[in-house]
Amino acid sequence: MQQLTTTLLTGLTLGAVFSAFALALVMIWRSTRIVNFAQAPMAMVTTYVALVLIDAGASYWVGFVAALLSGFVLGAVIERVVVRHVEGKAELNAVILTLGLFIVLHAAAALVFGSRFRSFPAPFGVRGLTVGDSTIPLTGFGIFTLVSVLVVMGLLVALFRGTDIGLRMRAAAFGPEVARLLGVKVGRMLTLGWALASVVGSLSGLLIAGGGLVHPGYMDSVVVYGFVAAVLGGLESPGGAVVGGLSLGLTLSVVSGYVGSEVVPLAALLVLVVVLLVRPGGLFSTVHERRV
Amino acid sequence: MLDVRDLTTTYGAVRALDGVTFTAPQGRITAVLGANGAGKTTLLRTLSGLVPAASGSARLGDTDLLTTPAEEMTRAGLAHVPEGRGVIAQLTVEENLRLGALGARGGGRKADLDRVTDLFPVLGERRHQVAHTLSGGERQMLVIARALLADPAILLLDEPSLGLAPRIVTQIFDLLRGLVDDDGLTVVLVEQNARSALSISDVGLVLDLGKVVVHDDAAVLVDDATLRHAYLGF
Amino acid sequence: MAERTLALPDRLRRVTDDTLGRHLLAGLVGAVVVVLLLSFLGGFRVSQLASFSYLAIAAAGLTVLTGLNGQLSLGHGAFMAIGAYTTAVLQRTELGLPLVVVLVAAVLVAGAVGVVVGLAAARLHGPYIAGATLALAIAVPGLAIFWRDLLGGEQGLTVPLPDVPAWFADAVFFLTATDPSSSRYVAYLAGLALVAVLVLLANVARSRTGRRWQAVRDDEVAAQLAGIDLGRARVLAFVVSAACAGLAGGFMAFVVRLTAPSGFTLTLSLTLLTAIVLGGLGSLTGALIGAGLLTFLPQVVTSVGGDVGLSDVQSAELAPLVYGLVMVLVILLAPGGLVGTIRLKRAERAARRAAAAGATASTGAPTSADERTRAASGTGATTGPEDPQHDAPPSTERKRSS
Ligand SMILES: Nc1ncnc2c1ncn2[C@@H]1O[C@H](COP(=O)(O)OP(=O)(O)OP(=O)(O)O)[C@@H](O)[C@H]1O
Numbered sequence: 001m002q003q004l005t006t007t008l009l010t011g012l013t014l015g016a017v018f019s020a021f022a023l024a025l026v027m028i029w030r031s032t033r034i035v036n037f038a039q040a041p042m043a044m045v046t047t048y049v050a051l052v053l054i055d056a057g058a059s060y061w062v063g064f065v066a067a068l069l070s071g072f073v074l075g076a077v078i079e080r081v082v083v084r085h086v087e088g089k090a091e092l093n094a095v096i097l098t099l100g101l102f103i104v105l106h107a108a109a110a111l112v113f114g115s116r117f118r119s120f121p122a123p124f125g126v127r128g129l130t131v132g133d134s135t136i137p138l139t140g141f142g143i144f145t146l147v148s149v150l151v152v153m154g155l156l157v158a159l160f161r162g163t164d165i166g167l168r169m170r171a172a173a174f175g176p177e178v179a180r181l182l183g184v185k186v187g188r189m190l191t192l193g194w195a196l197a198s199v200v201g202s203l204s205g206l207l208i209a210g211g212g213l214v215h216p217g218y219m220d221s222v223v224v225y226g227f228v229a230a231v232l233g234g235l236e237s238p239g240g241a242v243v244g245g246l247s248l249g250l251t252l253s254v255v256s257g258y259v260g261s262e263v264v265p266l267a268a269l270l271v272l273v274v275v276l277l278v279r280p281g282g283l284f285s286t287v288h289e290r291r292v
Numbered sequence: 293m294l295d296v297r298d299l300t301t302t303y304g305a306v307r308a309l310d311g312v313t314f315t316a317p318q319g320r321i322t323a324v325l326g327a328n329g330a331g332k333t334t335l336l337r338t339l340s341g342l343v344p345a346a347s348g349s350a351r352l353g354d355t356d357l358l359t360t361p362a363e364e365m366t367r368a369g370l371a372h373v374p375e376g377r378g379v380i381a382q383l384t385v386e387e388n389l390r391l392g393a394l395g396a397r398g399g400g401r402k403a404d405l406d407r408v409t410d411l412f413p414v415l416g417e418r419r420h421q422v423a424h425t426l427s428g429g430e431r432q433m434l435v436i437a438r439a440l441l442a443d444p445a446i447l448l449l450d451e452p453s454l455g456l457a458p459r460i461v462t463q464i465f466d467l468l469r470g471l472v473d474d475d476g477l478t479v480v481l482v483e484q485n486a487r488s489a490l491s492i493s494d495v496g497l498v499l500d501l502g503k504v505v506v507h508d509d510a511a512v513l514v515d516d517a518t519l520r521h522a523y524l525g526f
Numbered sequence: 527m528a529e530r531t532l533a534l535p536d537r538l539r540r541v542t543d544d545t546l547g548r549h550l551l552a553g554l555v556g557a558v559v560v561v562l563l564l565s566f567l568g569g570f571r572v573s574q575l576a577s578f579s580y581l582a583i584a585a586a587g588l589t590v591l592t593g594l595n596g597q598l599s600l601g602h603g604a605f606m607a608i609g610a611y612t613t614a615v616l617q618r619t620e621l622g623l624p625l626v627v628v629l630v631a632a633v634l635v636a637g638a639v640g641v642v643v644g645l646a647a648a649r650l651h652g653p654y655i656a657g658a659t660l661a662l663a664i665a666v667p668g669l670a671i672f673w674r675d676l677l678g679g680e681q682g683l684t685v686p687l688p689d690v691p692a693w694f695a696d697a698v699f700f701l702t703a704t705d706p707s708s709s710r711y712v713a714y715l716a717g718l719a720l721v722a723v724l725v726l727l728a729n730v731a732r733s734r735t736g737r738r739w740q741a742v743r744d745d746e747v748a749a750q751l752a753g754i755d756l757g758r759a760r761v762l763a764f765v766v767s768a769a770c771a772g773l774a775g776g777f778m779a780f781v782v783r784l785t786a787p788s789g790f791t792l793t794l795s796l797t798l799l800t801a802i803v804l805g806g807l808g809s810l811t812g813a814l815i816g817a818g819l820l821t822f823l824p825q826v827v828t829s830v831g832g833d834v835g836l837s838d839v840q841s842a843e844l845a846p847l848v849y850g851l852v853m854v855l856v857i858l859l860a861p862g863g864l865v866g867t868i869r870l871k872r873a874e875r876a877a878r879r880a881a882a883a884g885a886t887a888s889t890g891a892p893t894s895a896d897e898r899t900r901a902a903s904g905t906g907a908t909t910g911p912e913d914p915q916h917d918a919p920p921s922t923e924r925k926r927s928s
Pocket residue numbers: 303306307308326327328329330331332333334335484
């Protein structure tokens with residue numbers, strides 16, 4: 001019983017992080033039809049920004065905010081300088097480009113920050129909370145993870161549904177040409193979309209890192225899990241990404257707890273393949289895949 | 293007034309527009325007619341900045357359209373309803389309309405939204421529906437309403453009758469005529485459906501292989517049987 | 527009668543006109559070069575050449591899949607791992623299997639897994655295949671830890687070197703008057719295997735099968751209308767490609783002499799992708815060039831790093847930095863890769879010449895222009911291996927259902 005609750009709670013927090021990462025992928029996919037595999041090293045680089053500041057004596061929160069800000073800038077710069085040139089071109093080129101960026105960011109981080117494992121602080125306890133005389137397997141940092149992911153999602157919904165800029169961003173993503181004719185500066189909206197997605201990616205990087213170790217490759221598997229979560233949700237839908245992330249987190253946590261942590265990536269692969277073969281439009285799709 | 297001189301647009305080796313010259317007078321409807329591939333869509337796309345012109349000039353009042361980027365067009369007073377119903381299918385009716393108002397010259401006003409839903413009551417009823425659930429006619433109304441919300445001086449319409457029942461076409465055309473007569477809107481109307489387009493237009497322009505072959509009063513075009521047979525097929 | 531009087535150069539030309547003959551001839555030359563190089567080079571160079579060979583085998587296989595068939599695999603490191611582990615496990619048994627048998631087993635096992643993955647991949651496109659194979663790359667090394675007893679866990683398995691057969695030792699002694707080490711033996715085999723794989727793949731690419739793969743890549747609807755079974759074509763391409771990776775993994779096990787999860791990280795898969803992008807997707811020459819850059823560039827770059835005052839650890843990161851940057855630049859500036867760009871230049875020059883020739887321009891220009899668009903539109907539309915005038919269906923921007 002105790003083990004099951006632990007497993008489920010771990011799965012929930014992990015799932016929240018996957019959700020955030022999947023959301024970042026979905027935001028970029030919707031607006032530019034690109035799966036941004038470089039999202040993982042982008043998040044990694046921003047986590048190092050936080051780590052450098054914290055090691056230099058700044059508080060966790062200063063590092064946290066700095067990481068998110070640098071995520072914003074990095075996302076914007078990468079879209080504007082590099083990705084812009086492959087938008088709307090052959091999809092293979094875009095995929096290869098993001099993988100090239102993946103390698104570049106990895107190597108650059110190893111050069112600048114070193115490739116050894118470094119520990120990353122957590123702002124809240126990473127031990128289970130004590131209520132009365134029993135310990136519940138929910139950590140302070142776990143709660144922080146859940147809350148921050150929820151807050152970010154709330155903010156995104158508010159932005160996209162409730163504001164003019166959010167409306168412009170959605171229009172630019174769904175109908176770039178029509179949006180231009182309606183006075184939307186589409187290029188700028190796409191840049192902003194990448195920047196915001198990169199902030200969300202950074203958040204998930206910080207949450208994975210908290211209370212653990214970071215090194216240039218620490219986010220590599222997260223990009224796979226995030227991708228699987230996004231595909232579970234249909235790759236198009238932010239809500240789907242969240243639900244996909246949570247279900248994947250729970251599933252993987254169960255696999256890790258009862259089978260072994262080494263097969264977690266394999267389980268993710270199986271989930272991905274089964275979903276793609278059985279419901280190519282994602283778990284929650286109602287419409288069938290369009291064919292030519 | 294829209295003043296187009298010697299406008300040429302090329303796609304690689306293809307000259308889709310070849311020295312097009314005409315003026316579309318203020319407060320009038322100019323019908324642009326011609327066979328498939330004549331260059332009608334290219335003309336509108338060049339005017340609204342979606343396609344770069346190779347040479348020539350196009351002015352709307354004091355604005356040089358050829359140097360104005362597409363996303364500045366609504367602020368310059370030009371609205372373009374593209375071919376094939378440019379609704380943004382994933383957004384709701386209301387969001388599509390809001391988007392139109394956002395591009396308005398003076399910034400959108402709530403009052404305009406109400407005015408447009410008065411004009412097209414069906415859009416008011418469906419404001420919270422996602423646009424891809426609309427019927428063809430409703431979509432066409434939505435894109436026209438959206439363009440009007442930008443409060444344009446000139447409206448470019450690309451085949452608004454495409455795929456619509458004749459009754460709906462008449463309804464939409466009458467509405468256009470009304471807007472022109474009451475509000476002094478200028479319209480450039482691209483149509484395959486030459487007969488009904490000319491019936492509400494003031495001026496007709498016939499394109500053939502990217503060249504203007506006829507430019508005259510709509511009534512003259514309708515009366516000239518040789519012309520009709522040669523270019524308009526009715 | 528006239529045929530008998532053909533002069534020798536003419537006869538040679540007839541051999542080179544025939545593609546199979548030309549490939550075999552090139553293969554023969556390649557084999558001679560391999561033997562000569564390996565006979566007279568020092569130990570370090572020999573092991574470098576062996577690494578080059580296995581990387582090139584894997585890259586050639588990936589080129590066939592991605593360049594010819596349009597399927598992007600980020601998981602070929604996983605197939606190499608499968609080949610390497612198969613090799614390691616068999617080599618550690620007491621059976622004393624001949625090297626060739628061990629390698630064939632590696633190819634078969636990797637090919638079998640390739641069937642399974644290929645079946646899944648055949649139904650996916652673009653980013654989905656990329657994501658699924660990425661997951662594969664991450665998942666497979668974990669299995670080595672899961673089946674610790676068989677596969678050695680984190681530490682991995684050391685791979686005993688094969689015995690040098692007597693005939694081989696005699697042959698080398700005859701050539702160089704020295705006794706070959708077993709690593710030299712492995713290098714010979716790897717080099718010759720590379721030549722064989724290249725000849726084989728070049729022929730497959732030119733065959734009906736290869737043209738089907740390209741047709742599927744260029745336009746799946748048209749290919750389907752032409753009666754091509756899309757699924758079969760895709761799966762077959764995947765299997766061939768996975769088998770090559772398996773063979774490469776087998777050689778890698780012998781060259782590195784240790785098979786451990788840390789040798790098969792995502793980096794390896796991405797490295798292979800780099801190789802084929804650098805060289806030019808779809809071209810076997812390109813795959814060779816790319817593998818060459820990957821093998822020999824790190825040394826150069828690392829020593830440059832040392833010269834400008836970087837530590838050894840930092841210098842080691844310079845090489846991937848350079849590949850990554852070059853990869854990004856290739857996609858942005860020359861999506862055809864090295865070979866594609868050279869072909870493009872050649873086509874442009876030919877077009878200019880044709881235009882200058884006046885009357886002939888009308889016949890010369892269209893083919894060159896066609897080639898130009900193909901080379902320029904990049905990865906989705908690169909030309910077939912080794913042959914600028916191949917007769918694949920004209921490729922336009924790829925439109926796939928989504
Ligand atoms: N993007 C493009 N690239 C190349 N050629 C184009 C492009 N768009 C249009 N054309 C060509 O330019 C010419 C004019 O096309 P355009 O779309 O302007 O015709 P149209 O008069 O609107 O025809 P329709 O009545 O069928 O809509 C045609 O020959 C067309 O093939």
